[in-house]
Amino acid sequence: MKPAVALATLASSTLAAGRTLGSTNQIEKRALATSDPFYPSPWMNPDAEGWKEAYAKAREFVSQLTLMEKVNLTTGVGWQGEQCVGNTGSIPRFGMRGLCLQDSPLGIRGTDYNSAFPSGQTVAATFDRALIYKRGYAMGMEAKGKGVDVLLGPVAGPLGRMPAAGRNWEGFSPDPVLTGIGMMESVKGIQDAGTIACAKHYIGNEQEHFRQVGEAQGYGFDISETLSSNIDDKTMHELYLWPFADAVRAGVGSVMCSYQQVNNSYGCQNSKLLNDLLKNELGFQGFVMSDWQAQHTGAASAVAGLDMTMPGDTVFNSGRSFFGPNLTLAVLNGTVPAYRLDDMAMRIMAAMFKVGKTTDLEPVNFSFWTTDTYGPVHFVANEGFQEINSHVDVRADHGNLIREIAAKGTVLLKNTGSLPLKKPKFLAVIGEDAGPNLRGPNGCGDRGCDDGTLAMGWGSGTANFPYLITPDAALQAQAVSDGSRYESILTNYAPAQTRALVSQANATAIVFVNADSGEGYINVDGNMGDRKNLTLWKDGDALVKNVSSWCSNTIVVIHSTGPVLLTEWYDSPNITAILWAGLPGQESGNAIVDVLYGKVNPSGRTPFTWGATRESYGADVLYEPNNGNGAPQQDFTEGVFIDYRYFDKFDTPVIYEFGHGLSYTTFKYSNIKVEKSNAGEYKPTEGTTAPAPTLGNFSTDLNDYLFPSDEFHYVYQYNYPYLNTTDPKEASGDAHYGQTAEEFLPPHATDSSAQPLLRSSGKNEPGGNRQLYDVMYTVTADITNTGDVAGTEIPQLYLSLGGEDDPVVVLRDFDKLFLQPGETGTFRGTLTRRDLSNWDVEKQDWVISAAKKKVFVGKSSRKLELSAELN
Known part of the structure; x- marks a missing residue:
């Protein structure tokens, strides 16, 4: 039997003495980046909108549970303990298996007969709420079909502060409004399908370097603590917290x-x-889980708001947990109040009931650890040999949806008339990115390489491909159908052969290039998750420049995890078209053919800015420790000025601005109108919560919490809620055992009395004060298709908040209009009270400033055809 581990103390939320702070200005700005202690941890609200029925069911169920059954709900069984990437303990008395938690935000990781969807960044480029929802629903259905209870996505962290950050592609966009819409629609879709969504990674997780001590030490960095993202209160609210608020509003x-x-x-x-x-402020009613090994304390993390530890062990395969028996003991000795454990369990169960689940959960029909049909249920222990993979096909017709998203998420950055293709006489396709990985589409674990065409990044945010249609295969099929001549050279390093091919008469050359990135535990060519630079990989820039020097009709297709530098070649007259195809998923080739040949009129809009230099973005990845062997310090001193907001602030030229995207037709904007609503005056929330609910008493006799009997079968490295001795000090493994909660924890950590509501919070409304979402203005404009073919336009609504420290403009809404030639449609966008507000750090609330505000409607952040002042 395994001993319990020590209950570590709460980490300090203030700066440790002796750290190098840099310039005076940096010291002043860092002084604003604080996390003052806040206790107690709020308990669920029985009247929260969208949660009432789930709360009632959860309370009824949890009221029947023993203390150890509640602990089992909160504690993962350990790395490789069961079939999913994360599993909680079970409640056999009620016939409830443990919850199955599984990656990823673009599909079901590590299984077979599942779909590989386009990345979050790619679906964001569609600027299409309906497609984002459909993608979420399809992923939720596939997860449910595999027996997954919690799908680990969508992603709003990283938001995209730095363009080279490794996991930006898992999220949506560095714009908080576009990401917020991506979060809201994805959450709705996933949970409407009967699967719990997980909004991650909360919060400020903007790079891979130094996110984990062990990982960084493995790369040779001498640090003892993880990176600290230092974010001030105003920036937190106006930028990084914004999309999480939308996820909470959606009921995540x-x-x-x-x-x-x-x-x-x-x-x-x-x-x-x-x-x-x-x-408290956002009124989140669900449960908070740790990232895998992101928990560092036991009782301290519980009272600080953590509800579930994943995968359950302190370190992978340690057989020790910060929760498990330690949480059992902490409740028994009063360190963690019983109501806090009740609330943890209720939040987990309410999330289940909210999405329509019952305690009779469908069986898990796959194993993340192997695709073998038969094997051990408890993988690390090599126990429980049975059928663990039923190879259930959950794909349905999702391939069609994936193809649609990939095509509509492709951004036509440049076109001088070579597109759409119309049965070209001779098509020459160049570049490794057009072809297959010779080891197969899943030949690199978690896609940890850049071989063949790039259709997803690497890391835990991946899924196995059921197939991957390469651009070469799809283009060749189209060319054969058209009667075109077709040849491809699927390497970047055959200059003589490439020149001989593309310099021939009648050649239309399509060059495929890419830039990859991913999660920090995988290093690809020196890219430790984060990209080393913003250039194309495998000498892609040289390939483009060479081909375009030999062929006067060169089309470039880019698959990438974010912006790349196009400065050296984008304006070449021989480069007649440039397309960003993102990370398109399994239908990559078919989707790019649809766009290149005009079967789909491109309507994608770039979800980030394409700058001329790396330096022009301002913020960048911290690649070297800057605080001795302590926690590297990353100061978010640019505040809300990231991506297009930063470029606009300094009036920096860009190559392609945020929101840019061309079509095969043209559109005219006219007749902007602004209508003010009758939304009333903002009233801050007042009042208090109810006291913490009491669900029942429990025994404090430690004999009742020992392992059941000598006959109990202990599974190796499995986390149980049981104690191994009735000596509490020995059971805890804590030399300081015996401290009271008052001595051990911060003030009010165990307070169960009614608590004051924040003025910015909702009384019963998740997402903050309900009046923040009142529509204050409706903006309309006429959009006319002035071209010769039908097409989709995406008018974008921007706002100037007018303050000295505000961005020039910020995106606030968008619409999508499909118009026939000559047809005029009406754009309609809204501005809510939150849209018009700034965060007031003194009042701790959203406030509409007295500065004059102006609204714009246009094709992108820098093509704002229409404007009007707001009263």
Whole structure:
């Protein structure tokens, strides 16, 4: 039997002495980046909109549970303990298996007969709410079909502060409104399908370098603590918290806290982030789970707002847990109040009931650890040999949806008339990115390589391809159908052969190039998750320049995880078209053919800015430790000025601005109108919560919590809620055992009395004060298709908040109009009170400033054809 581990103390939320702070200005700005302690951890609201029925069911169920059954709900069984990437303990008395938690935000990781969807970044480029929802629903259905209860997505962290950050592609966009819409529609889709969504990684998790100590040390960095993202209150609210608020409004069932520290307090025990911002201000009713090994304390993290530990062990395969028996003991000795454990369990069960689940969960029909049909249920223990993979096909007709999203998410950046293709006489396709990985589409674990065409990044945010249609295969099939001549050279390193091919008469050359990135545990060619630079991989820039020097009709297709530098070649007259095809998923080739040949009139819009230099973006990845062997310090001193907001602030030229995208037709904008609504005056929330609910008494006799008997079968490295001795000090493994909760924990950590409501919170409305979402203005404009073919236009609504420290413009809404030639449609966008507000750090609330505000409607952040002042 395994001993319990020590209950570590809460990490400090203030700066440790002796750290190098840099310039005076940096010191002043860092002084604003604080995470003041906030206790107690808020308990669920029985009257929360969208949660009432789920709350009632959860309370009834949890009221019947023993203390150890509640602990089992909160504790993962350990890495490789069961079939999913994460599994909670079960409740056999009620016939409930443990919950199955599984990656990823673009499909079901590690299984077979599942779909590989386009990335979040690619679906964001569609600017299409309906497609984002459909993608979420399809992924939720596939997860449900595999027996997955919690799908680990969607992603709003990273938001995309730095363009080279490794996991930007898992999320949507560095714009908080576009990401917020991506989060909201994805959450709705996933949960409407009967699967719990997980909004991650909360919060400030903007790079891979230094996110975990062990990972960084493995790369040779001498650090003892993870990176600290230092974010001030105003920036937190107006930028990074914004899309998480939208996820909470959508009713998201779970939130994953992140690896790194925020303001020098670990994200999974930062009471300001979890208790105050998430559960109090935003009124989040679901449960907070740790990222895998992101928990650093036991009782301290529980009272700071953590509800579930994943995968359950302190370190992979340690057989020790910060929760499990330690949480059992912490409740028994009063360190963690019983109501906090009740609330943890209720949040988990309410999230289940909210999406329509019952305690009779469908069986898990796959194993993440192997695709073998038969094997051990308890993989690390090599126990429970049975059928663990039923190879259930959950794909339905999702291939058609994937193809549609990939095509409509393709952005036509440049076109001088070579597109759409119309049965070209001779098509020459060049580049490794057009062809297959010779080891197969899944030949690199978690896609940890850049071989063949790039259709997803690498890391835990991946899924196995059921197939991958390469651009070469799809283009060749189209060419054969058209009677075109077709040849391809699927390498970047055959200059003589390439020149001989593309310099021939009648050649239309299509060059495929890419730039990859992913999660930090995989290093691809020195890219430790984050990209080393913003250039194309495998000498892609040289390939483009060479081909375009030999062929006067060169088309470039880019698959990438974010912007790349096009400065050296984008304006060449021989480059007649440039397309960004993102990370398109399994239908990659078919989708790009649809766009190149005009079967789909391109309507994608770039979800980020294409700058001329790396430096022009401002913020960048911290590649080297800057604080001795302590926690690297990353100061978000640019505030809300990232991506297009930063470029606009300094009036920096861009190659392609945020929101840019061409069509095979043209559109005219006219007749902007602004209508003010009758929304009333903003009233801050007042009042208090109810006291913490009491669900029942439990025994305090430690004999009742020992392993059941000598005959009990202990599975190796499996986390149980049982104690191994009745000596509490020995059971805890804590030399300081015996401290009271008052001595051990911060003030009010165990307070169960009624708590004051924040003025910015909702009384019963998740997402904040309900009046924040009142529509204040409706903006309309006429959009006319002035071209010769039908097409889709995406008018975008931007706002100037007018303050000295505000961005020039910020995206606030968009619409999507399909118009026939000569047809005029009406764009309609809205501005809510939140849209018009700034966060007031003194009032701790959203406030509409007195500055003059102006609204714009246009084709992109820098093509704003129409404008009007707001009264």
